[in-house]
Amino acid sequence: MGKSKFRTTELSNPAFEMDGLRFITIKTPHLKGRGDICVFVPKGEDHQSLPVVTLLHGVYGSAWVWPFLGNAHGITQRLIDQKKIPPMVLVMPSDGLWGDGSGYMNHDGKNFEKWIAEDVPDAVFENIPEVSEESIHFIAGLSMGGFGALKIGAKYGEKYQAISAHSLITEVAQMTLFVEEPLDAYKQAERAREDVLTAIIENRENLPRLRFDCGLDDELLDYNRTLHQELKKNQVPHTYEEFVGSHKWEYWQEHLEDTLIFFKDVLKKSC
Template sequence: MVIFRTRPENITPTPRFKTLEISNPAYESNNLRFITVKTPNLKGRGDICVYVPPGTGPNDTLPIVILLHGVYGSAWSWPLSSGVHINAHELIEKGQLPPMIIAMPSDGMWGDGSAFLPLDGYNFEKWIAEDVPDAIIETIRGANSQSPLFIAGLSMGGFGALRIGAKYGHKFRAIAGHSSMTSLPQIKFFVEESLKHYAQDNITDEDVFETFLKYRKQLPPVRFDCGVNDLLINYNRALHKKMDNEGMLHQYVENAGGHEWSYWATHIIHTLKFFACYL
């Protein structure tokens, strides 16, 4: 069963997913809707919360921004902990941001956090890089194969966004991270699962900088920031220095604040404006 509630039949693409359901617009609020989709990459279902600008027409092509949450969170984390959809909507209404779709998926709900990696027979990386954009295109008016794609995240989600954004650099216009883990061992600060469960066959996949080096020729524009009181600040400074030494163009900013939602709620807007520069 495939359930569509937002697209006219004449523009619905050929469904890729066997089962997919989207919330009824009659019961949505603040321009948020929810998608649940079944995919082999998760061996089951995954959730996506989506902000859709009102007034989107059937012939519009809007950019799609994917925001990845940190450990312990899920598809609700960005909108209901930061109000990103409300702030973005206000800026769009004022003409300070272009209309954009903001897709906020779960990480696959493995343990305290999947790190958006392939592990234990699940492919949480492909869930984000392939399934999420395809599900948005199948269900959301204004999303299509020509929609520019962007990806950002916080903490574990910053690790996922920067690494996936580089590895799939042919798909993304620009990438960003906030208070990002820059290498897999840093996940030990947040989760109770053993690091051995996260180990990758290719050690390059465990480190943002090594991934940047490997996919340097397709690396999209990069922005990342971190609070000066964040436990990950020195790792972010080290990534910035390594990129500088390699002559990799990027934006790096340090701000007041720590590893907290008040920081991310403020600075995600800078990332959205950064992405708007590449439209």
């Protein structure tokens, strides 16, 4: 491998890793500093060019919440052991740690979007031997992370094979339900960076496979239903599902399985 794209990189010592979890910290101009990435590598020898699933967290969280609040690594390993999905690498970055949540948007001179779409895949490629240039990439997220996954996945459709989201924020104004920062702090020059529907419509010619779901007791349910209806009206192919549950980790733990099996099905069709 050639020269690193990052000035500094810290990688966890394999001697101290547990349950297949590794940590990477890189310094990037897009964050004007350092960013953290938690990576899960499944059990097994001689894994090569494994599919990569980027999981984006919601407000208040960081790189650790998907494994240590959501048991994402445990769920993934169980599905692999049950042969419901092939071995996959989970990549769980921080959102850049701005305020209560960056929204994975660009502000304060930092490019949180490119941090996810460019830096994170590059850091994983450089530091995880089980990942190669041939690895297929997927992106998913919950709440604010679902907002980021759909916008970034649509804009960077050439990078991702499919997109999935749980309980997603669909438009930037909904951030005010969760954060203390003023809405003006999130304003973008382009509407596609503030609104999932606009991002999808503007990039529909290169849109990856798409699914999302929401709980029946979730405060974001009506917004998710509206997005579903607007996508139908605009004839954008997608899958939308509703399940019992609310805006809580118990819901996301249960339905991460739907995301991973969806990605498995996309993999099968692409082979």
